[in-house]
Amino acid sequence: MTQAFDIVVVGAGMVGAALATGLGRDGFKIAVVDRAPAPDSALPSAPDIRVSALSAGSERYLRSLGAWAPIIAMRATPYRRLAVWDGTEHPLSGLIPRGMTRVEFDAGELAALHLGHIVENSVTQRALWQCAEAEQNVTTVSGHGISALNQTADQATLTLDDGRELHARLVIGADGAMSRTRDLAGIGVSRDQYGQQAMVISVRYQGPVQDITWQGFQPSGPRAFLPLHSAAPDHPGESWGSLVWYDSPEQLERLKALPAPELMAEIQTAFPTELPPLTHIDAVASFPIARQHAKHYYAGRVVLAGDAAHTINPLAGQGVNLGFQDAQCLQAILREAKRAGEDIGSSSRLGEYERRRRPANRRMMLTMDLFYYLFSNRVPPAHLVRNIGLGAARALPFARNRVARYAMGLDSELPALVQHMMTRLPGLNRL
Template identity: 35%
Template sequence: MVNEQSQSAPVKFDIVIVGGGVVGATLALQLAAIDKPTPLAIALVEAGAPVNADQPDLEPKSKPGGFDPRVVALTRRSEQLLHSLDAWAAIQADRACAYTDMHVWDADGTGVIHFSCAEVDAANLGHIVENRAVKAALYDQINQIEHIHCWHNAEVEALGGTEQVRDIILADGRVLSADLIIAADGARSKIRELAAMPLRQWEYGHKAIVTTVVTEKPHQFTAWQRFLTTGPLAFLPLQAEAQAGGEEHASSIVWSVTNDQADALMALSETEFNHQLSRAFEHTLGAITHSDQRFSFALTARHASDYHRPGLVLVGDAAHSIHPLAGQGVNLGLADTQVLAEEIARARRRSLSLGDASILRRYQRRRKSHNLLALAVMEGFKRLFGATALPVRLLRNVGLRRVNRMGWLKQQIIKLMLAGDESSAPHR
């Protein structure tokens, strides 16, 4: 606990964002663009070290290609947001892998569905981007803005202040004060915990294994996903250089398996793991010739009962976290930031307090139903493809095959994928 006598005088800001990951950094840039009547004084509080493009704050770069084991699958809407913040060009100059196709099939049958950007005359279906590249591009912009103040290596210890002016007390005794505290500090949000905000959560009984692999055959700039009864296995294409040239063989994998299976797979040698992974993927891209260091994490769904308290609001995984099978977690968080930034801009135009209850209620109303729907859809997919009963297996395989033959329906699905999160469109 922090010794109250050691606390410094509060440093006052308009807004304090706790959590400097992709969601928190993106929100900081959006809020910095609100310059009426004057620019907001923003504090961005991050528990980790400063982001540096040459020495990013993550695990050592993998081999080959130096890929970050953490990647995000960005929708077109998320790309547009990053472009509006002058970050997308830097991400592409680093490396962002556009994928043109998506191939999904049921391991326990013959059901398969294939999506191609050519079906809707689009250049791609989205981009697979390393977390490192996104953060580096965002912080390149943040570091040029005087009214964003970054506090790195800063652990939040306590909340204080009043409902009108909130304080956060850091572990070293420093105090930051603001009209609004924004929690962007992830699924295990310390701010949410300190504010005693109720949370619904349930364990999937699964862990996700992530790593970078190299395959014998090129990935064809396709996102591959095979649904096994033990959980989905995804191969997400990576690009070794900023400009694609010829064949690419590196992919980021996300393999969801039961806890016991995950522990067993994590204990295997690289050769044994590669063999098991190749079998699970039906050698679709040939043999796995290399796999990097593996990481695993438990899969838990969470949803806050409410997204706000007086002078405090949750965004991204602090408000909701879902199963990674569709790669929508970061996109949902970025949609949160768009809506919250719009509502804060509205408060400024109307000379309202940034922590005004009406502003935070509007944000929650615009985002909560969509996030709950995303949670329900992911839960439904998990249950559907995890079912082993013969009638269910037959129905899902027939369903996949029929959808794959219905060109007009596939086009509508692709258009929805490209459009991303429509709930973030401005409300007047």
């Protein structure tokens, strides 16, 4: 069986489903293919262990796709404050008062209602999948992966694992960091594995839903708290939260093997006093973290978006926001090509996409690395530099708010000093 489409999107995760929905609305005939089954319509009471901090820019994009209302109807937690501090004890700690090295970003200072929303990945994907299925120009193919890709000058042909062939003028690989589409297109990647891994812990805590997310940095990595929705009515007076613990793979394996009461005790010892009183551990998972960047964003009639093109250190939960920015940019370029009667798979249009997105993604990758290298060490001069930097950020609200607006997707450029610091990072030339 053979079917023809304008565009085939491989991967129906958050970025792929968003692209399928947006391009379908723009009048393209779309197929979106994913090896996973379609998301269940019922939402479990316990939260998904994978969550993201959706920025104000992502919220606007999701609203334009019709996905934001269903996300809010399911569950999303706004946060109005974000705090960062250095929690490491070292010989230079006494040189700067600890209160001066705590930086807090506040939505009120930015004339905004909130800095963003903490949303479970499964909630965002479920809402976007529903939007894609509702578009008459979109055909969804779930439960099947791709086994082959062939390209000619005029079209690309994908062979699915059930033998079906899909012809398209353009294939978009949005199938994640281990992208099969990228491999079949012959696009290589540069990859740097970090020494740390991240452990994510779904918990319940006593008290109302908090409006702050925070990260306290240790030499082994940060300890982070992300607020989620209320646990009522099943657990009156309690709320859900997500904890992130960065550490060595060996330490995290030890922690994951502990019975829940012992793990709870370890968390309460290792996390800062800002942690609300925990009542229950629901789920625990860990995963390696790496910086990865495709050597090219397109090859022939195949183009990459989201994690298939780039992965970053998840320190600030910005990965999916970058993916949504890819999607908006690519959608706008393809819409303009269609309006102009041009080939949507032309190297000029796909090259424009790469020229616009690679520098922006690279900036965010380097920003996350700046935090990683500055905070994840025990070198005394680095302690002093980062504490001075946090003190300066506290004392200079204009620069601090510029960084916040960049992370929220409201500004396109970082302050000049931050950009200068990024040029000093190791591994720069590999990106």
